Amino acid sequence: MPSVTRRASRDADHREAVARQVTDAVERLLAEGSTYTSLGVQRIAAEAGIARSTFYLYFPDKVALLLRTTEIATEELFAAAEAWAREGFEDLAALERTVAELVAQQRAHAPLLAALTEVAGYEPEVAAFWRARVGRFVEVLRRRLAAGQKAGTVDRALDPTVTAAWMAWGAERLIAQHVAGDGGRGDARLARGLATAIWATLGRT
Secondary structure: OOOHHHHHHHHHHHHHHHHHHHHHHHHHHHHOOOOOOOOOHHHHHHHHOOOHHHHHHHOOOHHHHHHHHHHHHOHHHHHHHHHHHHHOOOOHHHHHHHHHHHHHHHHHOHHHHHHHHHHHOOOHHHHHHHHHHHHHHHHHHHHHHHHHHHHOOOOOOOOHHHHHHHHHHHHHHHHHHHHHHOOOOOHHHHHHHHHHHHHHHOOOO
16 A cells, blocks of 8 residues: 555645646746736636635645745745845856846736736735745845855945845836836847846945
């Protein structure tokens, strides 16, 4: 007989696979032009190839679904940003590559992230989720800035808390606005300009 541990692992894998089916379906529907508020559970379930009752086994409501979809969709975005914050403060070229990756990730998930912003305007739980997610990156930056100041590689006049928040939230908003209004031709310029601005803020030349 299969062990309890192995069975539990298979169940967890199955649950994750179904959850990703649903979240992928949401991104497809949003990319096709649907608004998140207009998407009904039945339509999402049909797009994901599951029963409506199955949907509710995984997501109690559409707010929970939006949070999970965003969490999955932004894994690579935050991984790239946090890797740079931990390892890439010494290289402007690495910073520019990181910003370019953030722009690409934002563009890839633009309809979903626009929906997140919309729903956050009237759903406190969604707004709190995104503040907390970006806030974790702000804390990574804050610690890295403080360490750089101690090492003499970051301008000591900077306030690490304020600077980290500016870098994270400023980049998040600027990239979102850029993606919403630019078809992609200006991505390289944005990456270069934002990287240079951050580099100068750190006191580099």
